[in-house]
Amino acid sequence: MTQQHSNLSTARQVFLVGLTSNHGNSTYEMTELANLTRANNLTPVETFTQKLERPNPATYFGKGKVEELAEAVKTYEVDMIVANDELSPSQIRNLEKATQATVLDRTGLILDIFAQRAQTKEAKLQVQLARLQYQLPRLRTSMSVSLDQQTGAGGGGFTSRGAGETKLEESRRRITAQMVHIRQDLADLTKGETTRASKRHTNDLPNVALVGYTNAGKSTLMNRLLERFGVGADNDESKQVFEKDMLFATLNTTIRQLTLPDKKQFLLSDTVGFVSKLPHNLVATFKSTLQEAAHADLLLQVVDISDEHYKEMMATTEKTLAEVGVSDVPMITIYNKADRTSLSYPEIAGDNTITLSAIDSDSQDTLIQLIKHHIFNDVETVTLHIPFEKGALQAKLSSQHTFLAESYDDTGTLLTLELSKMERENFAPYLV
Numbered sequence: 001m002t003q004q005h006s007n008l009s010t011a012r013q014v015f016l017v018g019l020t021s022n023h024g025n026s027t028y029e030m031t032e033l034a035n036l037t038r039a040n041n042l043t044p045v046e047t048f049t050q051k052l053e054r055p056n057p058a059t060y061f062g063k064g065k066v067e068e069l070a071e072a073v074k075t076y077e078v079d080m081i082v083a084n085d086e087l088s089p090s091q092i093r094n095l096e097k098a099t100q101a102t103v104l105d106r107t108g109l110i111l112d113i114f115a116q117r118a119q120t121k122e123a124k125l126q127v128q129l130a131r132l133q134y135q136l137p138r139l140r141t142s143m144s145v146s147l148d149q150q151t152g153a154g155g156g157g158f159t160s161r162g163a164g165e166t167k168l169e170e171s172r173r174r175i176t177a178q179m180v181h182i183r184q185d186l187a188d189l190t191k192g193e194t195t196r197a198s199k200r201h202t203n204d205l206p207n208v209a210l211v212g213y214t215n216a217g218k219s220t221l222m223n224r225l226l227e228r229f230g231v232g233a234d235n236d237e238s239k240q241v242f243e244k245d246m247l248f249a250t251l252n253t254t255i256r257q258l259t260l261p262d263k264k265q266f267l268l269s270d271t272v273g274f275v276s277k278l279p280h281n282l283v284a285t286f287k288s289t290l291q292e293a294a295h296a297d298l299l300l301q302v303v304d305i306s307d308e309h310y311k312e313m314m315a316t317t318e319k320t321l322a323e324v325g326v327s328d329v330p331m332i333t334i335y336n337k338a339d340r341t342s343l344s345y346p347e348i349a350g351d352n353t354i355t356l357s358a359i360d361s362d363s364q365d366t367l368i369q370l371i372k373h374h375i376f377n378d379v380e381t382v383t384l385h386i387p388f389e390k391g392a393l394q395a396k397l398s399s400q401h402t403f404l405a406e407s408y409d410d411t412g413t414l415l416t417l418e419l420s421k422m423e424r425e426n427f428a429p430y431l432v
């Protein structure tokens with residue numbers, strides 16, 4: 001079913017439907033749903049909401065509202081409805097029957113967008129797996145829809161049922177087998193990932209991770225910092241990431257090394273952005289991508305301060321981070337896109353907050369100072385004794401530090417230099 005939606009013409013008009021309740025923020029969620037809908041090349045023309053504490057188990061909306069919706073579908077000649085929640089297979093089926101329109105739920109919508117955006121092999125496999133998981137219990141619905149269309153029948157008549165049942169089981173088996181395959185491919189890929197991740201950790205450079213709501217400006221900030229400080233020995237380090245004014249521009253994690261003018265270095269990672277009610281099976285399949293932040297020494301939460309819903313976006317980000325198990329990592333909040341507001345920038349408030357514009361070089365400098373304050377605040381002058389046979393270690397230290405003193409004894413070199421707490425722990429065996 002979801003494949004059909006991806007192939008639609010750009011102008012397809014749809015209705016948005018959602019529930020409001022006493023808790024939750026439905027205005028923001030419906031705005032977000034409209035943005036997600038546009039991101040999937042659909043045009044929302046009207047929004048229908050109903051105040052219900054819980055969705056109607058059969059039809060999502062209550063009876064009267066469903067009738068109103070069916071009327072409107074006829075009047076506006078709209079043939080698709082997008083719901084703000086994940087619906088059960090039977091809710092979709094019943095609502096489709098009552099309104100004669102195709103029903104796409106929030107999960108299907110987000111999965112479609114992810115499928116269109118996925119670029120890397122890992123992201124493609126992750127989306128494919130999440131999609132199959134979503135489709136498996138919904139096979140009957142999607143089949144009856146496609147059968148209806150093929151035969152031109154109104155309601156999936158009895159004649160096609162026998163053949164359909166067998167086909168259904170065959171499809172289930174095929175999908176399950178496909179899922180096993182994809183899981184294996186992902187496991188093989190992730191094995192490489194883990195090796196890379198552990199390499200990064202022995203690399204003893206501080207890890208700083210950009211996180212935040214989709215479209216907040218994470219990739220833009222990454223690129224602007226790379227242009228100025230991405231001068232690693234490996235040319236690849238300065239390679240730019242994809243930035244664009246669209247939801248979910250980034251679906252993978254990129255890690256780059258930054259070298260500041262005083263030789264201090266750290267790793268910066270950019271990753272997939274968040275949205276509220278991120279489908280559970282997407283969170284599960286993207287867990288390894290989303291979890292990059294869990295290993296960080298410092299999080300940079302990028303917030304689009306020019307968006308009136310920025311507070312809800314921050315709450316969404318924090319909720320998603322907790323969901324993927326990121327906790328107790330220090331965080332700087334970056335109020336970005338200040339150039340679109342009347343706020344003055346760059347401006348630091350306290351230790352953990354900065355208002356700035358990613359595209360302004362003063363802002364970038366101020367941000368770097370703040371990052372340095374966090375990750376290099378615990379430097380102490382120490383002396384290390386590096387045995388002569390550890391020449392590579394000494395070379396590495398010299399590429400990352402300025403030595404305050406250097407001398408020799410019978411077995412090795414004595415180096416006096418400034419090291420962070422983390423580095424002191426890593427070099428503990430060599431401390432004098």
Ligand SMILES: Nc1nc2c(ncn2[C@@H]2O[C@H](COP(=O)(O)OP(=O)(O)OP(=O)(O)O)[C@@H](O)[C@H]2O)c(=O)[nH]1
Pocket residue numbers: 212213214215216217218219220221242243244245246247248249250251271272273274302336337338339340356357358359
């Ligand atoms: N005016 C202004 N625009 C910005 C700023 N930072 C980012 N943008 C724009 O915001 C849009 C989204 O930027 P991205 O960097 O792709 O956002 P992202 O957070 O990486 O988004 P996802 O990858 O979708 O999670 C782009 O059109 C950027 O040009 C800023 O400081 N000021």
Ligand SMILES: [Mg+2]
Pocket residue numbers: 218219220242243249250270271
């Ligand atoms: Mg991005």
